[in-house]
Amino acid sequence: MTTTQGRTAEQDLPYDVFSRACPSRGTLEHVTGRWGALTLGALYEGSFRFNELRRRVDGVSEKMLSQTLHALERDGLVHREAQPTNPPRVDYELTPLGRSVAERLAGLIEFLEGSMDEVLAARERYDARRTSA
Template identity: 75%
Template sequence: MTTTEGTPQDQLPFDVFARSCPSRETLGHITGRWGSLTLGALAEDTLRFNALRRRVEGVSEKMLSQTLHALERDGLVHREAQPTNPPRVDYRLTPLGQEITERLMDLIHLVEGRMPQVLEARERYDAERA
């Protein structure tokens, strides 16, 4: 990643293939198993923590918490704590998170729609190696 002193942050040439580029970390947050599923669930609605955990089956409380913190830090998720008793915390996508998640959902729908071909390929692969 090359930087020029005095260049605004949003105009820096980022290169996800460069080891030190911060875009690589963000891409990992978005495309990791729990990140992509969390973003996908939040594309559907604003959710509380436990509702989000139920929607993303298999995620532990600890992993969901870590994922939400990373996505919030990257500016993709907004966390809003309500001053109620017990406390209520809602999570929703930010405008940036919505834009990224729209593209992510296109990929998710493509994968879901192509699963018959994937399953056939797996069967052929496994049969050849049996």
């Protein structure tokens, strides 16, 4: 069904990430998944070539980084710039939308890093209760 503005009735509904069919859920998964969050966090620091980014996001495989970058690019969060040089040079950077998302993510990362003493203490208490029971 199409409305008078050329939009479908589904497009006029508000997005709801808790709804299985909502497209925002996929983007949330791309942003908050381990490699997506770390990739966005790294790109918040600036533009990177693929291998620089792979070194910065320690532990990510070439395949996973490639898949992550494709998903983030498709969502409009990352811009891929291929330079016609030999060998080819490809740079990745955040789009304005990606920068806005990464800024929020950077706040969460900073908060978590600053709270790790409390988190580690909570883990110790939890593990102690589990082993003594």
